[in-house]
Amino acid sequence: xxxxxxxxxxxxxxxxxxxxxxxxxxxxxxxxxxxxxxxxxxxxxxxxxxxxxxxxxxxxxxxxxxxxxxxxxxxxxxxxxxxxxxxxxxxxxxxxxxxxxxxxxxxxxxxxxxxxxxxxxxxxxxxxxxxxxxxxxxxxxxxxxxxxxxxxxxxxxxxxxxxxxxxxxxxxxxxxxxxxxxxxxxxxxxxxxxxxxxxxxxxxxxxxxxxxxxxxxxxxxxxxxxxxxxxxxxxxxxxxxxxxxxxxxxxxxxxxxxxxxxxxxxxxxxxxxxxxxxxxxxxxxxxxxxxxxxxxxxxxxxxxxxxxxxxxxxxxxxxxxxxxxxxxxxxxxxxxxxxxxxxxxxxxxxxxxxxxxxxxxxxxxxxxxxxxxxxxxxxxxxxxxxxxxxxxxxxxxxxxxxxxxxxxxxxxxxxxxxxxxxxxxxxxxxxxxxxxxxxxxxxxxxxxxxxxxxxxxxxxxxxxxxxxxxxxxxxxxxxxxxxxxxxxxxxxxxxxxxxxxxxxxxxxxxxxxxxxxx
Numbered sequence: 001x002x003x004x005x006x007x008x009x010x011x012x013x014x015x016x017x018x019x020x021x022x023x024x025x026x027x028x029x030x031x032x033x034x035x036x037x038x039x040x041x042x043x044x045x046x047x048x049x050x051x052x053x054x055x056x057x058x059x060x061x062x063x064x065x066x067x068x069x070x071x072x073x074x075x076x077x078x079x080x081x082x083x084x085x086x087x088x089x090x091x092x093x094x095x096x097x098x099x100x101x102x103x104x105x106x107x108x109x110x111x112x113x114x115x116x117x118x119x120x121x122x123x124x125x126x127x128x129x130x131x132x133x134x135x136x137x138x139x140x141x142x143x144x145x146x147x148x149x150x151x152x153x154x155x156x157x158x159x160x161x162x163x164x165x166x167x168x169x170x171x172x173x174x175x176x177x178x179x180x181x182x183x184x185x186x187x188x189x190x191x192x193x194x195x196x197x198x199x200x201x202x203x204x205x206x207x208x209x210x211x212x213x214x215x216x217x218x219x220x221x222x223x224x225x226x227x228x229x230x231x232x233x234x235x236x237x238x239x240x241x242x243x244x245x246x247x248x249x250x251x252x253x254x255x256x257x258x259x260x261x262x263x264x265x266x267x268x269x270x271x272x273x274x275x276x277x278x279x280x281x282x283x284x285x286x287x288x289x290x291x292x293x294x295x296x297x298x299x300x301x302x303x304x305x306x307x308x309x310x311x312x313x314x315x316x317x318x319x320x321x322x323x324x325x326x327x328x329x330x331x332x333x334x335x336x337x338x339x340x341x342x343x344x345x346x347x348x349x350x351x352x353x354x355x356x357x358x359x360x361x362x363x364x365x366x367x368x369x370x371x372x373x374x375x376x377x378x379x380x381x382x383x384x385x386x387x388x389x390x391x392x393x394x395x396x397x398x399x400x401x402x403x404x405x406x407x408x409x410x411x412x413x414x415x416x417x418x419x420x421x422x423x424x425x426x427x428x429x430x431x432x433x434x435x436x437x438x439x440x441x442x443x444x445x446x447x448x449x450x451x452x453x454x455x456x457x458x459x460x461x462x463x464x465x466x467x468x469x470x471x472x473x474x475x476x477x478x479x480x481x482x483x484x485x486x487x488x489x490x491x492x493x494x495x496x497x498x499x500x501x502x503x504x505x506x507x508x509x510x511x512x513x514x515x516x517x518x
Contacts, residue, residue: 031055032101033131034065034124044318044358045076045114050092052108052124054101055131062099063107065092065129067122068171068182068206071189073115074396081109087180088173090119114354114397120171120182121206128209140165140205143172143216149187152368153195154400156221159187163205163213173204175215191398194441198222231258231300231336232479233518235486235511236449238262239284240275242487242499247292250486253509256516257297260338260482261285263305264328270315272324276308280331289332300373301328304340312346318358325363329370336371337363341390342407347376348386357390357399364400371402373480375449378406380419382426395434403479404431405447409455416450417465421472424448440477447480448473452488452511453502454495463510470518481518483511 033053040047052063068088069075075083081092098107122129128136140163150157163169174181174188176199181190193199199222202215237259238244247259265276274285289299303325304310315321325337339356341347346356360372374394376387383391383406394401406427408420424446431442448469452461466483473481489511493501502511 031057031103031131032060032063032125032127034063034122034129036067036119036122036129038118039110042317044355045112047110048113048119049108049110050081050119051106052101053106054103056103059100059102060125063094063101063125065109065122065124066090066210067092067119067129068173069113069115069119070117070171071181071183072398073113073117076112076114078111079109080107081111083111087178088182089180114358117184120184121208121210123210130208136167136207136209136211138166138207139211140169140207140213142214143186143203143205146201146203146216146219148219148221150189151221151223153223154193154402155189155191156193156199156201156223157187157189158201158203158219160203160216162186165205165207165211167207167209169205170208171206173206173212175202175204176200191400192395192435193223194435194437195223195444231260231298231482233481233515234258234260234300235482235489235515236260236262236302236484237288237486239288240278242485244487247288247297248295250489250509250512251292251295251297254513254516256512258300259292259297259486260300260302261289262302262485263308263340264301264303264311265305265308266311266314266324267309270311270320270324272303272311272328280328286331298335299332300336300338301332301334302338302340302375303328304342304346304375306343310343310346312341312352312356313349315355315359318355318362321355321359322362322366325359326366329363329367334370336373336402338373338375338405340375342375342377347390350389353386353390354393354397357394357397357401360401361397361399372400373403373405373447374401375405375407375447378408378423378427380408380411380413380423382406382423382430388430391430391434401445403445403447405449405480405482407449407451407484409451409459409461410457411459412457413459416455416459416461417468420448420450420469424473424478443476444479446478447482448478449480449482449484452483452485453504453506454497456497458497460504462504463506463514466511466514470514474518481515483515486512 035051037049038046039049083092143160143163146160149159200220202218205213264272267273267276311324346352408423413419427446428442488502490501490508491506496503
């Protein structure tokens with residue numbers, strides 16, 4: 001399937017210049033209907049099509065179709081319409097070439113949907129999509145007994161008693177200020193919230209004709225302070241490269257407690273293995289993890305990296321990918337995982353980006369309290385267009401990512417300190433704009449993963465620079481501070497870009513010692 005691609009809807013906003021103008025105001029036409037079909041349906045989404053048919057009595061010169069999508073389903077690219085979004089509510093209007101519809105004629109528009117749901121509460125030109133004008137004008141009763149059933153640092157779960165309607169309730173709107181989440185049942189989890197913050201909620205019912213009830217009782221919920229993400233100061237350690245040191249040796253010398261273990265890749269399809277060839281149990285990686293834990297530490301396995309065969313493209317569905325992540329989580333009883341999305345086969349691939357985010361959403365639902373970290377490339381001023389897309393889609397899909405980490409190096413930079421601070425501030429600003437967080441909360445969801453000593457492009461990060469960056473990150477409350485890699489945290493190869501030393505004069509394990517102080 002290769003759909004025609006229109007614009008892409010970001011979280012709550014439409015990125016398309018032509019929406020600055022709108023077409024003629026649509027007038028009600030009792031004979032106009034809008035029929036929805038799923039042209040194609042796959043596990044993580046679908047291609048949808050609305051067909052607008054004019055049953056008379058006269059021709060129309062414009063049309064407007066409004067509908068809701070349930071929580072967990074969103075609209076992406078589209079064609080043959082202009083579409084705006086407010087919360088879970090979408091409004092589609094005709095283009096300049098397909099607004100005129102004669103009697104007994106039809107036009108259509110389509111879109112790509114992400115998630116399992118279908119449009120709800122459809123209206124066309126102000127009347128029900130089934131036609132006949134506004135025949136049903138009776139609103140449902142208001143839902144009752146709205147209550148809070150659970151909270152996390154970033155979500156609130158709610159339940160309520162069902163409303164009644166003369167025809168039938170088709171959906172419920174969960175209101176939080178101007179934000180609206182639409183669901184079909186009598187429970188909902190509102191995610192993407194800030195820790196230690198109080199929120200107010202009400203719920204309204206909708207029927208098939210678009211009639212909306214009055215609000216339920218209002219409830220308040222305060223999200224708790226979340227646990228610090230596992231391995232906030234956890235440098236990368238790679239056992240398949242660069243003369244890897246014994247973890248306990250490094251721990252004893254530096255005081256570091258956590259390591260980010262690289263890399264889990266695909267072995268024979270959608271099957272996780274260390275470096276794509278070492279087993280999850282019974283091998284050197286499992287032995288190293290046991291040693292780290294015996295010394296009072298723990299690990300954050302990292303999936304992906306630049307090289308090798310990745311799980312994201314090889315696992316065909318979000319469910320399969322979540323299952324691969326779960327095998328590693330179960331193998332070690334993990335508190336946190338890192339998804340390193342940097343190669344173009346994952347980072348610059350919209351389908352794989354969405355698959356990873358949807359899989360992480362499943363992981364969070366399956367493993368309450370686990371921390372999810374996503375690590376991506378960056379420019380000097382913050383995420384590039386692909387990084388911005390990933391952040392926007394994480395919000396739209398409700399992926400509930402704990403920390404977005406950037407890799408601020410390989411710029412060809414002469415001032416890695418200034419560029420790292422500028423890039424991280426740009427990341428903070430993007431998170432703030434996308435999720436509506438304060439500066440402090442946005443920084444707490446941001447992370448840095450640097451490169452010690454000489455980078456691939458021979459940028460220099462000295463131990464003094466790394467200390468200054470650590471202190472800046474700590475003072476701003478960043479959620480993560482890491483570097484590539486412990487294998488390279490040794491002197492002895494001055495001026496060389498190497499896998500087993502930093503390329504600068506330094507005491508062994510000095511970058512790790514600095515990171516441990518985060």
